Amino acid sequence: MSEHSAYRPQSAFMQWLERRLPIAGLVHSSFIVYPTPRNLNYWWTFGGILSFMLGVQIITGIVLAMHYTPHVDYAFNSVESIMRDVNYGWLLRYLHANGASFFFIAVYAHIIRGMYYGSYKEPREVLWILGVILFLLMIVTGFMGYVLPWGQMSFWAATVITNLFSAFPVVGDPVVTWLWGGYAVGNPTLNRFYSLHYLLPFIIAGVVVLHIWALHMVGQNNPTGVEPKTPKDTVAFTPYATVKDAFFIAVFCLFYAWFVFYIPNYLGHSDNYIMANPGQTPTHIVPEWYYLPFYAILRAIPSKLLGVCALLASILLLAFLPWLDTSRVRSANYRPLFRQFLIVWFLVVIGLGYLGSQPPEGGYVIAARVLTAYYFIFLLIILPLLGLFEKTKPLPNSISEAVLREGLPAGASAPPPGGARG
Amino acid sequence: MNHTRGIVLAFGLAVSLSALGARAALAQEQEIPPKQHWSFAGPFGLYDPAQLQRGFKIYKEVCSNCHSIKLLAFRNLADPGGPGFTEAQAAAIAAGYQITDGPNDQGEMFQRSGKLADHFPPPFPNDQAARAALGGKLPPDMSVLAKARSVERGFPWFIFDAFTQYQEDGPDYIHAILNGYEDHPPAGVTLPPGAEYNKYFPGHAIGMPKPLNDGQVQYTDGTPMTVDQYGRDVAAFLMWVAEPTLDARKRLGFQVFVFLIVLSGLLYFTKRMVWYEVKHQS
Ligand code: HEM
DSSP: OOOOOOOOOOHHHHHHHHHHHHHHHHHHHHHHHHHHTTTGGGGGGGGHHHHHHHHHHHHHHHHHHHHOOSSSSTTTHHHHHHHHSTHHHHHHHHHHHHHHHHHHHHHHHHHHHHHHTTTSSSSSSHHHHHHHHHHHHHHHHHHHHHHOOOOOOHHHHHHHHGGGGGSSSTTTTHHHHHHHHHSSSSSSHHHHHHHHHHHHHHHHHHHHHHHHHHHHHHOOOOOOOOOOGGGGGGEEIIIIIHHHHHHHHHHHHHHHHHIIITTTTTSSSSGGSBOOOTTOOOOOOOOOOOGGHHHHHHHHSHHHHHHHHHHHHHGGGOOOGGHHHOOOOOOGGGGGHHHHHHHHHHHOOOOOHHHHHOOOHHHHHHHHHHHHHHHHHHIIIIIIHHHHHHOOOOOOOSHHHHHHHHSHHHHHHHSOTTTOOO | OOHHHHHHHHHHHHHHHHHHHHTSSOOOOOOOOOOOTTTTTTTOOOOOHHHHHHHHHHHHTTTTGTTTOOTTTTGGGGGGTTTTTOHHHHHHHTTTSSSEEETTSOOOOEEEEEETTTBOOOOSHHHHHHHHTTTTTOOOOSSSHHHHHOOOTTHHHHHHHHHHOOHHHHHHHHHHHHHHHEEOOOOOOOOOOOOOSSSSTTTESSSSOOOTTTOOOSSSOOOSHHHHHHHHHHHHHHHHOOOOOOHHHHHHHHHHHHHHHHHHHHHHHHHHHHHHHHHHHE
């Protein structure tokens, strides 16, 4: 973006390199002098946390893969031998299994931030859509990873989820057979899931590059939703954002370490310590916690086909948010009605998550239907209409003005301005 | 009114609720096993080697007649963070077992006495043989049994568990099963042939005959020889079998925590210094 102080290499070698491959200049302009709004709060650190977690997953995953055997007869025991016989294998595995959960915690925080502050709006549509693609890729990667230890939940989750495709008329059954590589989930399925589970994180890394590229074209949004106008509105990425991100990554790691070292199996399911047995269905088949809201939507719809469509729609609709939301004001801080509907929507997603973990019976089904209805009504009806009717609050003229009015230090975890005060 | 607080709350709730819901799956009508005191509970809890040795004795004398532990090697008995046998003791235990090896140069399988590197031999050659001997019921392998059973805690307990670090529901359940036999099932309950009534087993009709009775296994260190105590000892042993690296994990965990707290503190003050001017300008 604007007023970058150009990169001037100091050493002879760096000058030599810069004329041939301006990589240091790229790093300099993207991560050193890159201007970031001065009023960002800690919700903006989750992008850094996500990059960090992707690195953790790739590094622990590569080492796990050195010891893992993708075969129905050996997979379960090979994971156990990682836990027992590989030096620090227990650490690698618990970091990786809990890392997936913390990756999702970070991505949900990141999405909540984007929705609350309207970061998907013009000119950030492509950036946002790339984010939805990353979320989809993570879902697929996590699902395939969960199958690898070949426990009871691995096997039955794979069976239930791949079977969803059979809901589609005509092509359904052949597609499922093709996915399985046979007539049931078996060794060919495990092998291809392993192959894809190894591949997809690198595709994710590639899309992350596009995501950051798009970000650097349009710049970051901020809690006011007002674009930076003068250099007074921004600070340099380094040291300001770097040190803040580093601090919050350390705090996030504390939270992560609590799970890895003290309650490593808390987020998992005990049935996954039973080797996969195609002849014995577990009493309840539940996916990992991060899929539960979508699982609840799937089961809320009585027809299997429509349920699958609703499940897909619930994620894909997010990509259309820039057009579903017709308001020109970005931040929820200046949109009192939107803010309320949105917070209710977040609570509804939590509620769906809870219902997804419960058996699909009686009151749970009815509750799941009501919440599913709100999920879609918010996205498809409330959002478009709000933009037309809502009376928004006056926006500050600039970020600096908002910071001054707030009287709070920029960069601290300042509550966004507006609200009762505004 | 503070917006951020609202979202933080909503988000925290979201994560905890849905995260934990995943656990809320096992057996709905399950009787809740009473919580026991475990030396390995909590952030500093470690295994008690004496207890693991007693538990091993019970496994060896009783449970191993039906249950295998295929993933346990004799050498593990001398591993740090385990029952604390010396290597010589572990080798002596191994030597007491006959292991099928081979084929030899004549192409035949043969028997030899066990070595440290061998795994515990299973009591039955295969699942079918086990079923045939035990009225059609299969005794599960015990390698990870203590982690493969859990207790449905329900809302809101599962949230507290994340803070209190309650991770011992598996051993609690095993202890409860061993103490849950009742001679006479409650009125109106008929058991299938060969099954016994167990208060804590899902569905109550268990295919395992009551394995332990008071005084059955001899303790030489003065520990009470009751089913209650036996149950705790063998459950602790099975927890070690399922999670042999727990001691190492908690020790490293403490070091990591100290490191991360210091690092976060330093980064926090660095951040304040870096941002000082931005905060106080204009
Ligand atoms: C996008 C990042 C990734 C996510 C979200 C993810 C997720 C997962 C999950 C949920 C599991 C099951 C853990 C368990 O229950 O034990 C798993 C296992 C596994 N993953 Fe990944 N993973 C990622 C990246 C990778 C990478 C880059 C590799 C290798 C290059 C890898 C290799 C493995 C292996 C070998 C296993 C089986 C061992 C085990 O169960 O611990 N993963 N992954």
